[in-house]
Each structure stands twice: as C-alpha cells, then as structure tokens.
Amino acid sequence: MLYSVGLVCLICGVAMLSPLLALFVWPEEAANAMAYLFPAAALCGLGALLLSLCRFATREDLSVQEGGVIVCLSWLLVVVFSTWPFIATEGLSFSQAAFESMSGWTTTGLSVVDVEKAAHTTLLWRSVIQLLGGAGLAIVMMSAILGSAGAGVANAEGRGDQLLPNVRRSARLILVIYVCYAMAGTLAYRIAGMTWFDAVNHSFAAISTGGFSTRPESIGYWNLPTIEAVTIPLMILGNLSFVTAWSFWRGQIRTVARNGEVRLFTLLVPLASAALFFFTSASLYPHLGKSLRVAVFETTSALTTTGFSTVGYGNWNGFGLAVLLALMLIGGGTCSTAGGIKQFRVHLLWRALTHEVQRLAAPRNAVMESVLWKGEHRIFLADEHVRQASVFVFLYLILFAIGVLLLCSCGFSLEHALFEFASALGTVGLSIGVTSPGMPGSALWAETLAMFLGRLEFLVVITSLFKLGGDVSNYLTKEPKGKRHD
DSSP states (O other): OHHHHHHHHHHHHHHTTGGGGGGGTOGGGGGGTHHHHHHHHHHHHHHHHHHHHTTTOOOOOOOHHHHHHHHHHHHHHHHHHHHHHHHHHHOOOHHHHHHHHHHHHTTOOOOOSOTTTSOHHHHHHHHHHHHHHHHOHHHHHHTTOOTTTTHHHHHHTTOOOOSSSSHHHHHHHHHHHHHHHHHHHHHHHHHHTOOHHHHHHHHHHHHTTOOOOSSTTGGGGTOOHHHHHHHHHHHHHHHSOHHHHHHHHTTOHHHHHTOHHHHHHHHHHHHHHHHHIIIIIHHHOOSHHHHHHHHHHHHHHHHTTOOOOSSOSTTOOHHHHHHHHHHHHHOOOTTSSOOSSOHHHHHHHHHHHHHHHHHHHSOTTOOOOOEEEETTEEEEOOHHHHHHHHHHHHHHHHHHHHHHHHHHHTTOOHHHHHHHHHHHHTTOOOOSSOOSTTSOHHHHHHHHHHHHHHHTTHHHHHHHHHHHHHHHHHHHTOOOGGGOOO
C-alpha cells in the first residue's frame, strides 16, 4: 500500500512542475517558480523514499479496503502539498489554500482565488489539478502499476468498471481517451474565439467537469453561442462513464442508447431546460435566444456537475434554484469525472419503484423481472442492488442535511445553504455567493470535507479509515517477534 502511495506522490510531484511552462510566455512571473519547485521536490522525495523502502513488497491483488487506504492517503498528501503554490503566490491562508486545492483535485470548481489578480501559473495549476483529479489518482497510478494490483484502488475511487480485462491497459486507454478530449476541446475553444491560454484552461476544466475559469464571469464573460456550443458537448463527454464513452468510440450506438444513465440524462436535460425556460429565464432575459441558451447551459452544467455558468443566480426565483439543486444532487454518470449521487443509482431506484408497483398490480403467481443495462452488461435488478443504492443515497442525504445545518449555523440563509452545500458535496462548483475568501473558517472546512467525501466513494472511505486505524493499532500493540503467539 505504501509503495502505491509513493508512486502517486512521485507522479503528482512531476505534474506539479507543469505550471512552470507558463514562464516561457510570462517570464515576469519567474519569481513564482520556487512555489512549485519546492513542493514538487518534496513530493517526489517522499514518493522516492516510499518506493525505496517498499520496493520488495509483494505485488498481490488489493482488496477494496486496502485500495481505499491508498486512495485516502494519496489524496490527502497530494492535496496538502498542492496548497503550497496557493499560499506562496496568492497569499492565501492554509484553510483557503486547502479549500482551493481540494476543490481542484475533486473537480468541484468552487474558488476563493481572485482570478483577475491571480498569476498565470496559478490559473494553469488550478486547471492541471482538475485535469488530473478528473482522470483520478487511481487511473494515473494504475497506468504505471504492473498486474492487477490497481483493481482495488479503482473500486475505492468509484472507477470499478474497466474497458479491457487488463487493468493497466484499461487505465492507459482511459488516459488516451481523456487526453484526446482535452486536446480537441482546446482546439475547438481557440477556433471559437478564446486565446490559447483560456482555451487550454477551459478545456481542462470542462472535460474534467471541474468548472475552474480564468474569468470571474466564467463562460458568461464571452457571451458567445459558439463558445457555449463547444462547452456543452465537452461537459456531456465528461459526464459519460468511460465505459459508455468507449462504446461510443467503437460505434456501438445501440449499446450507448440502451444504457440507463444515458436514457435518464436525455430525459432530464430537455425537461429541466424547458422548466427553467418557462418559469425562470424567459422572464429574466427578454431575448428568446439568450433565455433558451441560459436554460440549456445551466441545466447541463448542473447535471454534469461541471459548474460553468453564463449568468449569476442573484436574481433567479426559487423555482430555478430548486431545479438546479435537484440536478446537482442527482449528479453525473458512474465511473465518470462527475460527482453527485450518480445517475445510475437514481435510474436503478426508479426502476425498483416501477417494478414494485407492477408487482403489486400483477396476479399473485406472476413471475416478473426487471433488467438494467450498464455499459455492455445486462443486469437483473436484485434486492442487493436496491439495498446498496438506498444505503448510499440515505447516507448522502444525511451528510447533505448536516452540512446545510452547519452553513445555517454560520449565518447563511436556508436557501443559500441548501444550494451551496449541494454544490460542494456533489463536486459541482455552481455558487450563489456563499463561497468567498471571507466566509467563516468552519463553513470553509465543512465544504472542504464535503468535496473530499463527495469525490470518493465515501462508504469505501469510511471502511478504509477503520482498516487503517486497525492496522496502525495492531502495529503499535504488536508483541516482540520472539514473544508472539500463534
């Protein structure tokens, strides 16, 4: 496990040097170089140390609990080291820097950085960590791990579905797809009217469903249909699970069309867009084209948990905010870069509800079964599936309620607390104005923890923490070698 953590540290330490590429264009920011060189060297040094100490560790399959320990330790270490550039270059406090770092790695997009005054290296670093966080540390690490040791890590990070039987080849294929998306998005943004720098940053943020922007107004800064037309497909691609995306790449349209998540997405987007248009945006934006664009874009951004926006929500009515809140809670596709409860769980529970109603209405001796499609796999709905989804949703809503109460205790209104914490827990990034550099420290850390739990499969995280605690306890209480009893 420590060997795998060391590998993640080494890879992320090297990635921390990428913002220095901006110095070739903006050499006046050379003073910021040490803000990246020091933490990169420290992270690489820690990784090399762990790899050296554990180089003789046996390469065996990891359980989900052991994978969860790797994921928790890796994410926490990388997030902490990633705070250094924000503190050194932007003058953020540790709490603010930890929030910004967590928001980036979890692809949330909530920010306390003043992007108008921020250095270009800072803006590029925010986008890079969103790109890496969207791919997932599990995928980054698995692409370099031999054998099937990475399977437990993938499950712990919510990436259990593989494109190919071999875990390492599957991870590398995901990275290829992901990088191709980012490159295509960058070129499309440049053609649509962005500068190369803005195009790179927004492409990284869109495909990772992250939402960090180089402008305070986000995508609304340009107010161009062409840029919005580029952003929406990128957000949808980021929302799709990599298994579904792989089927799409291979031309298996039938497989994609019968996928439950895809069907739910194609149902929710038109319905929610129409509702927002008729009851919110049509009265706020007098031009038909503008109001339609706002309805479609904000719906897609909320459901894919990307967090880009074209307008502010200060003048929106309660209906519009409630629609976005519901979409943020539902979230994106399973095994994708998106967060939230996930569309497959919602689809599964809906099918369970309809199946139960049909069963009650059917004759007593009727034999009924319900079939779900997840990628290329046909799944027969079982009580186990319903139980797992129900437990997850119940725990998710409990955490959501606790977070809302915490924000309310900090003086925020219930409406604002509901919206903002749904955005944090669902790793969305849309904001109604609560998240700011001046927000109370308790609210800042509550959202930071919410982003961490919302990004990972927190049931696995909880059991992994018990596993880690048990391992540490056993190590500390272990008897001397000569006195141990079988």
